[in-house]
Amino acid sequence: MTLSQVATLLRGKSWQDLTAQQKADVREVLAPAQGFTSGQRAWLNRWWLTVTQSDVAAINATLPASIRVAPTTINGTLYLGADLLTDAQAGETFYKARAILARLVVAEATYVPPASQL
Amino acid sequence: LRARQSTDSDALGWAAAVTTAGGTYSGTTLGALSTMIASMKAAGLWTKMACFGPLCGNQLTAALIQYKGGTWAAATNVNFVSGDYTEATGLKGNGTSKSLDTGITFAIASLATMSLSAYAVSMETSGGSTMKVLLGSQDGGDSRKGVQLCAQYNFGTNQRRATYTGQNASVAAPAYTTALTASAFVSAGPVGDGTYRLFENGVEVGTATAAPSNSVNALGTIRVFAQSEDDASTAAWWTSAYIRTYHIGTTLTVAEQATLYTITHAFNVALGRGV
Numbered sequence: 531m532t533l534s535q536v537a538t539l540l541r542g543k544s545w546q547d548l549t550a551q552q553k554a555d556v557r558e559v560l561a562p563a564q565g566f567t568s569g570q571r572a573w574l575n576r577w578w579l580t581v582t583q584s585d586v587a588a589i590n591a592t593l594p595a596s597i598r599v600a601p602t603t604i605n606g607t608l609y610l611g612a613d614l615l616t617d618a619q620a621g622e623t624f625y626k627a628r629a630i631l632a633r634l635v636v637a638e639a640t641y642v643p644p645a646s647q648l
Numbered sequence: 649l650r651a652r653q654s655t656d657s658d659a660l661g662w663a664a665a666v667t668t669a670g671g672t673y674s675g676t677t678l679g680a681l682s683t684m685i686a687s688m689k690a691a692g693l694w695t696k697m698a699c700f701g702p703l704c705g706n707q708l709t710a711a712l713i714q715y716k717g718g719t720w721a722a723a724t725n726v727n728f729v730s731g732d733y734t735e736a737t738g739l740k741g742n743g744t745s746k747s748l749d750t751g752i753t754f755a756i757a758s759l760a761t762m763s764l765s766a767y768a769v770s771m772e773t774s775g776g777s778t779m780k781v782l783l784g785s786q787d788g789g790d791s792r793k794g795v796q797l798c799a800q801y802n803f804g805t806n807q808r809r810a811t812y813t814g815q816n817a818s819v820a821a822p823a824y825t826t827a828l829t830a831s832a833f834v835s836a837g838p839v840g841d842g843t844y845r846l847f848e849n850g851v852e853v854g855t856a857t858a859a860p861s862n863s864v865n866a867l868g869t870i871r872v873f874a875q876s877e878d879d880a881s882t883a884a885w886w887t888s889a890y891i892r893t894y895h896i897g898t899t900l901t902v903a904e905q906a907t908l909y910t911i912t913h914a915f916n917v918a919l920g921r922g923v
């Protein structure tokens with residue numbers, strides 16, 4: 531499977547919509563070896579999980595105090611990075627939030643930073 | 649016979665905190681950290697550190713352990729995942745959502761004396777009119793007030809820029825340079841003579857003469873890879889740079905800024921990630 535195929539597979543779906551084989555395939559493509567590759571980073575910067583403030587609060591309620599998620603607003607919609615799914619298996623950073631992360635719908639969006647102030 | 653070099657007690661404190669958090673480290677890393685801390689102590693810098701993040705160890709869990717207020721504990725990870733870190737590269741921002749919250753409040757480090765630094769790689773040096781912050785916190789009620797150390801700022805031309813509390817474009821220019829380098833140890837702060845200055849690799853590249861003031865509204869805790877906006881719950885102006893070490897100190901002199909570069913660079917070279 532390629533990153534392009536992962537995009538086709540995930541668009542408009544949540545993690546829990548995938549079969550076990552599809553999840554394994556996606557994990558293989560997105561898993562960092564020695565950190566993410568530049569190709570993985572470029573892909574992950576474009577793919578997001580659609581959330582509400584309620585989802586964010588629920589995720590943070592499951593996590594230790596030293597780990598938080600915070601949404602980014604793009605065109606009025608709140609998102610968390612889809613890369614959270616790469617760190618949500620047993621023993622990983624966002625494992626305790628896996629059930630909530632698994633039901634969030636994946637979407638493509640491009641963050642455009644505002645102009646500098648002053 | 650060669651005397652066995654002892655490990656610095658504060659480096660051992662880091663190691664214990666890493667282990668408690670569930671992380672691991674190599675003997676090489678512990679040795680390099682020990683040497684760095686011992687060098688900082690010998691130079692009189694250690695007691696000037698309100699916060700210090702070596703961003704080392706075998707995984708993200710270890711890298712998050714920072715020194716603050718005399719103890720080692722994890723900085724708050726906001727959106728970073730394991731794939732964002734290797735010891736060989738440091739921790740990488742994404743320019744859109746990821747930051748560390750140091751928890752540094754202004755009861756610990758006064759704004760008027762605060763020095764900020766980051767050993768950073770692949771900083772933004774172009775790319776339009778946006779600001780990219782390495783460390784900072786900004787007054788949400790007045791965008792010109794706060795502390796910022798920027799990888800890039802655009803004010804007519806690309807600049808690397810440091811602003812401090814009360815600093816304001818209508819009062820005096822902040823310390824800045826227009827000769828941006830992508831990878832460098834960037835530091836800034838008051839130097840004890842009423843000025844504050846911006847340095848790259850220990851060499852002064854910008855000076856501002858107006859003394860900072862403390863006339864700000866609410867400020868959040870200092871973030872790394874972004875800045876807090878008004879309060880600690882939000883961040884903005886994220887950088888996509890790699891950061892390999894960061895410091896928040898108090899009133900480092902010009903000579904101490906250069907020494908901190910030398911020590912920090914040696915640490916990163918020892919880890920095979922010097923620039």
